[in-house]
Amino acid sequence: MLAWIGIGANLGDARANVLDAIERLALVCGVRLVRASSLYRTAPIDSSGDDYVNAVAAIETELAPHALLAALHGIEQAHGRERPYRNAPRTLDLDLLMYGDLVIGDAPALVVPHPRMHERAFVLVPLAELARDLARELRIPGRGALATLLLGVAGQAIERLPPAQPSDTA
Numbered sequence: 001m002l003a004w005i006g007i008g009a010n011l012g013d014a015r016a017n018v019l020d021a022i023e024r025l026a027l028v029c030g031v032r033l034v035r036a037s038s039l040y041r042t043a044p045i046d047s048s049g050d051d052y053v054n055a056v057a058a059i060e061t062e063l064a065p066h067a068l069l070a071a072l073h074g075i076e077q078a079h080g081r082e083r084p085y086r087n088a089p090r091t092l093d094l095d096l097l098m099y100g101d102l103v104i105g106d107a108p109a110l111v112v113p114h115p116r117m118h119e120r121a122f123v124l125v126p127l128a129e130l131a132r133d134l135a136r137e138l139r140i141p142g143r144g145a146l147a148t149l150l151l152g153v154a155g156q157a158i159e160r161l162p163p164a165q166p167s168d169t170a
Contacts (some may be wrong), residue, residue, distance in 0.1 A: 002034070003068060004130075005057045006095035006098040006114065006123050009079075014053040015039060017079055017092045019164065022057055023063055024075045025094075032091070035133060037126035039161040045120065053161070056097065056126040058134060065099045067164060097123060104140050118143040121156035 005025065009017040020041060026033035036057040043051055061068055072094035077093035097114045104112040117123045118140055128146055131138045138146040 001061055001100045003059050003061050003099045004127060005095040006054070006071065006093075006097045006117070007057060008052045008054040008093045008095075008122065009091055010044065010050045010052040011091045014050070015161070015164070018053050018055050021075055021079070021092055021094060022055065024078065025057055025059065025072075028063075028075075031068070032060040034058040034060055035130055037129045038163070040122060040126055041159045041161055042122040043157060045122075054122040054126060055132055056123065058130050065096065065102070065104055065110060065112060066106075068099070069096050077150075097127070098140065101141050108123060113140050113143065118120065118149045119153065121153040122160045124150050124153055125158050125160075147170045 003016075007018050007021050009015075011017075022033070022036045025031060034057075037055045040054045041051050042054055045075050063071065075095055077126065095114050095117075096112055097117050099112050100110055104110055115124075124146065127138065128150055131146060140146060140149060143149060143161075
């Protein structure tokens with residue numbers, strides 16, 4: 001099943017945390033990393049703290065949605081993720097954005113497509129980058145075409161970060 005994972009961080013070395021999460025995602029049994037987007041910087045929405053570093057990953061997975069979510073939570077925990085209150089700054093946040101064309105409403109445990117993803121440039125812009133790279137026209141189940149949804153977030157500031165240089169990671 002093709003699934004899409006939102007990745008973000010704004011505590012500690014956010015860029016390194018996002019890159020490490022992508023690497024760890026590729027190591028999950030039953031998951032194959034298809035491609036990860038560029039990294040993007042955005043200001044917090046409904047939150048506080050430093051700017052976020054965000055990305056989206058496309059994966060092929062044999063895991064059921066709840067098992068995949070548990071694996072994502074395990075990666076967050078490896079980065080010391082705490083949830084003291086809603087929208088708190090975080091060392092790492094992994095969201096199951098979409099799981100094929102399924103619509104899942106097990107709130108609060110799992111809602112797919114992810115709530116509010118259609119309202120967030122930090123999700124839609126990297127998602128559009130991946131869709132373009134994978135030659136896919138994406139639709140968010142119950143929300144519409146990605147190309148149309150992008151128009152609704154055009155006013156949100158988002159900056160594509162340059163790729164990491166070898167000296168950046170040493």
